[in-house]
Amino acid sequence: MATREGVAIITINNPPVNALSHGVPEGLETAIHAANADPGVHAIVVIGGGRTFVAGADINELEKAAYGQAELPDLHPALNMIEASPKPVVMAIHGTALGGGLELAMAGHYRVAAAGSQLGLPETKLGIIPGAGGTQRLPRLVGTAKAAEMCATGDPIPARDALAAGLVDRVIEGDLLTGAIAFAREIQDRTPPRTRDRAAAPANLDALREQIKKSRKHQHAPLVAIEAVEAATALDFDAGCRHEKEVFKKLGHGDQAKALMHAFFGERAVAKVPGLGKDVAPYPVTSVGIVGAGTMGGGIAMSFANVGIPVRITDSSQEALDRGMGVIRKNYEASIKRGRLTPEAMEQRLALITPQLGMAGFEQVDLIVEAVFESLALKKELFAALDQVAKPDCVLATNTSTLDVDAIARSTSRPQMVVGLHFFSPANVMRLVEVVRGEATDGRVLATAMAVAKALKKVGVVVRNGFGFVGNRMMFPYMFEAQFLVEEGSTPAEVDAALTDFGMAMGIFGVDDMAGIDVMWRVKREFADIFEKPGERRPLVADRLCAMGRMGQKTGAGWYRYDESRKPLPDPIVLELIRKTAAEAGIEQREISKEEIVERCVYALINEGARVLEEGRAARAVDIDIVYLTGYGFPAWRGGPMFHAGLVGLDKIHARICEFERRHGPRWKPAPLARLAAEKKTFADYDAERA
Ligand code: 3H9
Numbered sequence: 001m002a003t004r005e006g007v008a009i010i011t012i013n014n015p016p017v018n019a020l021s022h023g024v025p026e027g028l029e030t031a032i033h034a035a036n037a038d039p040g041v042h043a044i045v046v047i048g049g050g051r052t053f054v055a056g057a058d059i060n061e062l063e064k065a066a067y068g069q070a071e072l073p074d075l076h077p078a079l080n081m082i083e084a085s086p087k088p089v090v091m092a093i094h095g096t097a098l099g100g101g102l103e104l105a106m107a108g109h110y111r112v113a114a115a116g117s118q119l120g121l122p123e124t125k126l127g128i129i130p131g132a133g134g135t136q137r138l139p140r141l142v143g144t145a146k147a148a149e150m151c152a153t154g155d156p157i158p159a160r161d162a163l164a165a166g167l168v169d170r171v172i173e174g175d176l177l178t179g180a181i182a183f184a185r186e187i188q189d190r191t192p193p194r195t196r197d198r199a200a201a202p203a204n205l206d207a208l209r210e211q212i213k214k215s216r217k218h219q220h221a222p223l224v225a226i227e228a229v230e231a232a233t234a235l236d237f238d239a240g241c242r243h244e245k246e247v248f249k250k251l252g253h254g255d256q257a258k259a260l261m262h263a264f265f266g267e268r269a270v271a272k273v274p275g276l277g278k279d280v281a282p283y284p285v286t287s288v289g290i291v292g293a294g295t296m297g298g299g300i301a302m303s304f305a306n307v308g309i310p311v312r313i314t315d316s317s318q319e320a321l322d323r324g325m326g327v328i329r330k331n332y333e334a335s336i337k338r339g340r341l342t343p344e345a346m347e348q349r350l351a352l353i354t355p356q357l358g359m360a361g362f363e364q365v366d367l368i369v370e371a372v373f374e375s376l377a378l379k380k381e382l383f384a385a386l387d388q389v390a391k392p393d394c395v396l397a398t399n400t401s402t403l404d405v406d407a408i409a410r411s412t413s414r415p416q417m418v419v420g421l422h423f424f425s426p427a428n429v430m431r432l433v434e435v436v437r438g439e440a441t442d443g444r445v446l447a448t449a450m451a452v453a454k455a456l457k458k459v460g461v462v463v464r465n466g467f468g469f470v471g472n473r474m475m476f477p478y479m480f481e482a483q484f485l486v487e488e489g490s491t492p493a494e495v496d497a498a499l500t501d502f503g504m505a506m507g508i509f510g511v512d513d514m515a516g517i518d519v520m521w522r523v524k525r526e527f528a529d530i531f532e533k534p535g536e537r538r539p540l541v542a543d544r545l546c547a548m549g550r551m552g553q554k555t556g557a558g559w560y561r562y563d564e565s566r567k568p569l570p571d572p573i574v575l576e577l578i579r580k581t582a583a584e585a586g587i588e589q590r591e592i593s594k595e596e597i598v599e600r601c602v603y604a605l606i607n608e609g610a611r612v613l614e615e616g617r618a619a620r621a622v623d624i625d626i627v628y629l630t631g632y633g634f635p636a637w638r639g640g641p642m643f644h645a646g647l648v649g650l651d652k653i654h655a656r657i658c659e660f661e662r663r664h665g666p667r668w669k670p671a672p673l674a675r676l677a678a679e680k681k682t683f684a685d686y687d688a689e690r691a
Helices: 024-037 059-066 076-083 100-107 122-126 134-142 144-153 159-165 176-187 206-215 221-231 237-252 255-269 295-306 318-337 343-351 376-389 405-410 443-455 471-487 492-502 508-515 517-526 541-547 572-584 594-614 621-631 641-648 650-664 672-678 683-690
Strands: 002-004 007-012 043-048 089-093 096-098 110-114 118-120 170-172 288-291 311-315 353-357 367-370 395-398 418-423 432-437 459-464
Touching: 007 024, 007 176, 024 043, 024 076, 043 176, 059 237, 059 255, 076 100, 089 100, 089 176, 096 100, 100 118, 100 134, 110 159, 110 176, 118 159, 122 144, 122 221, 122 255, 134 144, 134 221, 134 237, 144 206, 144 221, 159 170, 170 176, 206 221, 221 237, 237 255, 255 621, 255 641, 288 295, 295 311, 295 318, 295 343, 295 353, 295 418, 311 318, 318 343, 318 353, 343 353, 367 376, 376 395, 376 405, 395 443, 405 418, 418 443, 432 443, 432 621, 443 459, 459 621, 471 492, 471 508, 471 541, 471 572, 471 594, 471 621, 492 508, 492 594, 508 517, 517 541, 541 572, 594 621, 594 641, 594 650, 594 672, 594 683, 621 641, 621 683, 641 650, 641 683, 650 672, 672 683
Parallel strands: 007 043, 043 089, 089 110, 096 118, 110 170, 288 311, 288 367, 311 353, 367 395, 395 418, 432 459
Antiparallel strands: 002 007, 418 432
16 A cells, blocks of 8 residues: 555556455455554545456356355455445546446445546346445446446446446546546545445336347346346345345356356457467568458458458459448448447548459558358469468468368468468358468467457457368258258247247258358258268258259248248248158158257257367367357357256266167267266366366
8 A cells, every 4th residue: 555645545456357356355455444544544545456447356256156166255345344434435447347346446435437447247247246236336326227227238338428327426537546646635525425325216127128138038147137226226225235145146156157157268268279379479460451352251351440450352353342342331331320330430441441453462461361252273273373472471361161271271382371260251240250270370370360350359269170160060960950850840930949949049940041051052062972971861951942942031032931021931832841851751740849959959069069179170168169159149148069068967968869869870979078978077177187
């Protein structure tokens, strides 16, 4: 503790984000005691050391507690002690005040915030609610409706909005500590106001509840958070806190909390690539060339422009370029209509994208991303040409989703500079980038690809070269199983409903219609050696739909038919086609339960995931989980397919897979990693053993 002009300065130092780990709240209590005991001190400023104020309770501790390996942390004693301080306590916020960090700030008597700081209670994103009085203090400061919204969504607000809402007392433009001390001196003679002494007025939260039921479907915490905030209007502060603590505890031990915390740490774990040291510096990427102005190339160009990186985009004809730029502009205009972008920002971004015929200027760019039609011959030819143009330290990336990255790399004289950057459509929206490590890819190139994904605010996951990489490779058995289920008597709508009830963002037939059924048809034809194994069952209906010209949404019909608002509607023609196809193939139709639908689809995904892991296509189970959470609409509150498997129990899943193998044949052969089931382990144990 230091003292300046009669103001005690208490600095919280627990890098990297000043989480309130065990010992930190206790240290604060000691410092506040000391400040109160010092007659030379008239007011106290609490500030965060390093890059931020306080990012909340320590999520490592919360995760341990979720599994019963520790007690849930209790911040109340420290916070109550701060609030009871006879000398006024000013919380000085920079960076972020999140979760327990904001709860700490609200226990202080005043809050000042650096312009640019963010304040929020993101606990529901971890499957819990604030557990240190947040649901009781926030409504007393910003009103019940605003507090309920902040607690339920978990979205932070910027300092200026916090000032307007009454959450902070002053926004400091210059040096935060200087401003906080000046503020403390202004208020040092006032009786410290306590948040708990204020009242929270009742508010109608029905509309918020309805909105949350849709946007956070299946999740427990957001609705419970609204209820806890509402309790602040009916109960006194201590009773409200007791209620909060009870539900905090219950959620804190729940599966959704375990899954969401796994997802939180998982997103950070994938950035640490096994075998790639921190000392491997990425090449700087300040300019980019993109080949191909189609849907993918355009979306990739937007991703770079969105973060201020200039791109040159080339295609084979002026027409293709004009069409591509037209789509880009239309996408930006749609964002303006939704209020997410200003017209000025659109123009700035468009100005960063230079459409051009030919490759003039490509000799200067740091990274070239190829996004042309999926043809190995075409890509090889293109990479041979890029090899002639690109500077020696330019990273050459292919956006292929199905082709052999090593074969593409070998068409250059520098295969070590080649890497896969598999973006997902729409590339300007989807967060996942599979970073495909070829056999020759250099460590620095891999580090560059990961740094690029991060710069684009996306999640890069390293995968090994091989058919379908990780995500698509696993999707085939999942999709095929869904198609077998309809041959056996379910309808596409029943399968999709079972999957969305499970939590998937979309059902697989809806996905197939959106992507285009012909896309799969082409892939199956090109990779017949992978898909056509003698004696193995293959789905029959999709190809027939293609033959009928039903390619999905783009032709107005596929597995479903579509009305003008693109709403999928069950189509009797498809149901009849399925029935007829099954009869011809001698497949008996029956009623299939929702449970069987989910088990067959999701366990097919998990079994293939185990194979992917065993083969080293993904280095860790957590990599697979993050691929599925960020690229395939798997529900975060289930933690990803491999984590979900652990929650269900590998032994239970293994037993079902063996049953399916007996009933449906060799495609259900348990993956070698099924041994984990016998050892009573999870995929997380597998990761831990190999860490
Ligand atoms: C809570 O507060 C409950 C209370 O209501 C009740 C208690 C009784 N704990 O994200 P980054 C690590 S719940 C532990 O890469 P950025 C993170 O894992 C909590 N560790 O940086 C990473 O480690 P590593 C509510 C944490 O600058 C490193 O710090 N709070 C915590 O992109 C850097 O993180 C939240 O949910 C933590 N609380 O983003 C906020 N936070 O380097 C969670 C971070 O080993 N945190 N780490 O991979 C965030 O949203 C972002 O980390 C933040 C910084 C925006 C702060």
